Structures are given as C-alpha cells and as structure tokens.
Amino acid sequence: MTGNTLRTFFLLAGMTALFMGIGYMLGGAGGAMIALVFAAGMNLFAWWNSADAVLRMHGAREIRVDERDQRLRQYASDVKALAFKAQMPEPRIYVIDTDQPNAFATGRDPQHAAVAATSGLLNRLNREEVQGVMAHELAHVKNRDTLTMTVTATLAGAIGMLANFALFFGGNNRAGLLGTIALMIFAPMAAMLVQSAISRSREYEADRVGAEIHGNPMALASALEKIERSARQTVNEQAERNPATAHMFIINPLNGQRMDNLFSTHPDTANRIDQLRKMAGAAAPVRSGPWGPRGPWG
Incomplete structure (x- = not known):
C-alpha cells in the first residue's frame, strides 16, 4: 500500500467516523x-451511478465513431x-459544450470509466497539450481516484445534511443546543478539510502518472498554465450549477483559486x-506547443 493510498484510507475512515459521531x-x-447504514447506502448508489449522473449534470455528449x-x-x-x-481499458469518451477549457474523469473502476473534455479545451490547447490533459485524467482512472472522489463527495454531502438536520432537534439531542450549533458549523468544515486533502494529494x-x-x-x-488562465476568465455554467463536482476537474471550474489553502479542492x-x-x-x-496558443483545431 503506497503512502498516498494509506493516507486516503485514513482520511476516509476519519470522515466515516465523523459521520457516525x-x-x-x-x-x-x-x-x-x-x-453508518445510511452512508453505506448512499455510497453504494453513488458507486453504481456516479459516472452517468455526473456526465448528465454537465450535459456531456458521447463521441460517436462517425463524428464528422x-x-x-x-x-x-x-x-x-x-x-x-x-x-488500461478504453474509457467512454465525451465532450462538454462550454468555452471554459477543462476536463474530468469519472466511473467506479477502469472497466466502467469515462473521460470528458470541454469544447473550450479542444479549441484553446494544441494537440500535445490535450494529450497531456487526457493522460492526467486516465491516470485518475488507473489510480481509481474516480471512485475515491465520489465516495468522499457523497460522505461530505451527507455530513453537511446531518449537521443541518441536527438543528431540528435543538437541545433535545445529546449535544444540547450549544453542541448542536457547534456541530452545524464545524462538522461540514471538517468534512470539507478531508475532501480537500484527498483531492489535492490525488x-x-x-500529474505524475499522467506525465509518465x-x-x-x-x-x-x-496545458495547466493555459487552463488556469482561461478558467478565471470563463464561466462554466454547468459547473456553477453543480459545485459539488468541482473537485473532479483538472482545474477548479468555479473560480481561479491560486492559494494552496485548507479549503481549496485543487x-x-x-x-x-x-x-x-x-x-x-x-x-x-x-512554452506553447508547435501549433501556438489556440491549437491545431482553433
């Protein structure tokens, strides 16, 4: 077990313990x-349906063999x-119609994986840079990060929901009124910290495996330099409507965070x-590749 895998295991275990707490x-x-049973049920559902659900959220279209x-x-x-x-097995391949250059991978394992690139990525990057980005996404699939990210996002969302649910119990629960308020504030923050730590390490x-x-x-x-610069200037409407999936993209699609702070997912x-x-x-x-800043297809 690698250090990265072991760290992820302990972080997920900590999040599960927080949920049970x-x-x-x-x-x-x-x-x-x-x-615990609720968390297991949510994760089982996410395990089977994460890929298609995320792709639908972002309006992704599968590339056909007869594309013109x-x-x-x-x-x-x-x-x-x-x-x-x-x-590794060939993933399903999708394109998302948005001007923001970005990409992500999803799926429960390499046999059920999908990768998606935005039209902005294909327009703004040259061929070699696009290859570098997609190699990065394939690395997520090969490392089985897509499943880890889905489980983490599901648990983080469930923790936030439970914390809000505690408000309805007020002082009638074991935490009391002050404990409930603290729970509502700090439980989602703790879940966010764990989610961010896992995402950033992955x-x-x-990057390393994709480059290899x-x-x-x-x-x-x-490619990262170009995507970072363009992402801060271009709104990704699908991502803004579904912020819980932001950590899946190669660069944060919601804003141009440059600080490596505690709550940054990238x-x-x-x-x-x-x-x-x-x-x-x-x-x-x-430096840009041989086709210049807008790539061979721009």
Missing part, C-alpha cells in the same frame, strides 16, 4: 448505526491511444507546474 450525538448508539468533426475524431483517437499505452499523483503515460511532462505543464497550479518541470528536468518557462 454525528449520528451518535443525534440518537445515541442507534443513531450511529443508522448513520475532425477535431473530435482526433481527440477520441488520442485518448484511445493513450489508454492502450497505459495498458491531483499531484495524477504521455511521456512529456512539459505538455501537461503548458493544489496551487504553480506548484503543480514546478513539479512537472522537475520531472522533465527543465527550469525554462513553460
């Missing part, structure tokens, strides 16, 4: 068991080639680029 404060030992758009055919072909190189690892799959860390570094992009430069053994500034 809230249940205990609301209803004693019986409340704790009900909370050469850009989309090339994108799908490159993803399949990268999956073959990574020795992004660094996916693609073979050129600087392509991903260049690491600082500059830190990620520095790590990729170290992998490439280069200290030179990130």
Whole structure:
C-alpha cells in the first residue's frame, strides 16, 4: 500500500467516523448505526451511478465513431491511444459544450470509466497539450481516484445534511443546543478539510502518472498554465450549477483559486507546474506547443 493510498484510507475512515459521531450525538448508539447504514447506502448508489449522473449534470455528449468533426475524431483517437499505452481499458469518451477549457474523469473502476473534455479545451490547447490533459485524467482512472472522489463527495454531502438536520432537534439531542450549533458549523468544515486533502494529494499523483503515460511532462505543464488562465476568465455554467463536482476537474471550474489553502479542492497550479518541470528536468518557462496558443483545431 503506497503512502498516498494509506493516507486516503485514513482520511476516509476519519470522515466515516465523523459521520457516525454525528449520528451518535443525534440518537445515541442507534443513531450511529443508522448513520453508518445510511452512508453505506448512499455510497453504494453513488458507486453504481456516479459516472452517468455526473456526465448528465454537465450535459456531456458521447463521441460517436462517425463524428464528422475532425477535431473530435482526433481527440477520441488520442485518448484511445493513450489508454492502450497505459495498458488500461478504453474509457467512454465525451465532450462538454462550454468555452471554459477543462476536463474530468469519472466511473467506479477502469472497466466502467469515462473521460470528458470541454469544447473550450479542444479549441484553446494544441494537440500535445490535450494529450497531456487526457493522460492526467486516465491516470485518475488507473489510480481509481474516480471512485475515491465520489465516495468522499457523497460522505461530505451527507455530513453537511446531518449537521443541518441536527438543528431540528435543538437541545433535545445529546449535544444540547450549544453542541448542536457547534456541530452545524464545524462538522461540514471538517468534512470539507478531508475532501480537500484527498483531492489535492490525488491531483499531484495524477500529474505524475499522467506525465509518465504521455511521456512529456512539459505538455501537461503548458496545458495547466493555459487552463488556469482561461478558467478565471470563463464561466462554466454547468459547473456553477453543480459545485459539488468541482473537485473532479483538472482545474477548479468555479473560480481561479491560486492559494494552496485548507479549503481549496485543487493544489496551487504553480506548484503543480514546478513539479512537472522537475520531472522533465527543465527550469525554462513553460512554452506553447508547435501549433501556438489556440491549437491545431482553433
């Protein structure tokens, strides 16, 4: 078990314990068991339906074999080639119609995975940069991060819901009125901290594995720089309507957070680029690929 996997295990265990603790404060030992069963049921549902649910939320369209758009055919072909190189099953491939450049992966395991890129990503990045981004997303699938992220998001949402539910019990629960107020404030914050910690550690690892799959860390570094710059200037309406899925994207689609703070779901992009430069053994500034800033299809 790697250090990253072990850290994720303990963080998820802590979140589960927090969920059960809230249940205990609301209803004693019986409340704790009900909370555990409820969490298990929610996670089982998410395990089976996460991919399709997230794709529907963002209006993703699956790429067909008879696509007329050469850009989309090339994108799908490159993803399949990268999956073959990574020795993993081909995922379902989607495109999301939004100008913001971004991408995410979803699915409970490599055999039931899907990757999605926005039209903005395909328009603004060159081919090698798009490949770098999709290699990053395939790394999430290969590392089984997509399931971890879904379970974490589900538990975090459930903890917040339970904390709000405690308000209706007021001082009649084990925590008392002051305890209930503290529970409402600090339980969601604790869940957010755990979710952020898991997401950020997974992004660094996916950058590393994705760069190894693609073979050129600087392509991903260049892509991250472009996506970060454009994401702060372009509104992703689907993501704004579904903020709980923000941690799944390669760059935060809701805003351009640059601080590596406690509640950020993504690491600082500059830190990620520095790590990729170290992998490439280069200290030179990130440069655009051979097709220029808008890519071969723009």
